[in-house]
Amino acid sequence: MATLKEILTRRPVAAAIRLTVPAGGARPAPAVGPALGQYRLNLMAFCKDFNARTQKYKADTPMAVTITAFKDNTFKFTVKSPSVTWYLKKSAGIESGSGRPGHVVASTLSLKHIYEIAKVKQSDPYCQYMPLESICKSIIGTANNMGIKVVKELD
Secondary structure, rough: OOOHHHHHHOOOOEEEEEEEEOOOOOOOOHHHHHHHHHOOOHHHHHHHHHHHOOOOOOOOOOEEEEEEEEOOOEEEEEEEOOOHHHOOOOOOOOOOOOOOOOOOOEEEHHHHHHHHHHHHOOOOOOOOOOHHHHHHHHHHHHHHOOEEEEEEOOO
């Protein structure tokens, strides 16, 4: 339940913008520019803040960002870690999943890979309160849908 002070200090929201931006590569060019420009947000402030927050990731890592634009032309944003499918493709060393998952195996991963991905995803706001085992099961399901076989140990 929100307190009275929180209710009185709330700012009206103009929009919630969801983008996928490369880590450390936010520029006021297309993709970011038009999306933020239509709400009259400060592009350079977003680019500097985003690049500072994502400097610990490798360049060109696709980061999901949710920007909340307020009516007074201010904003706040949250950065999520890359998607599970991106991590699975990187660790398996493939460009894309299987065209026929369940029939054709695109690659094989061990449970150790899945566990490492789950530890990274646990820092996401969405998965913050989920147990590690549940995150691992979700990642295994995603891997199966991509045609990636998960084994106990790699040979």
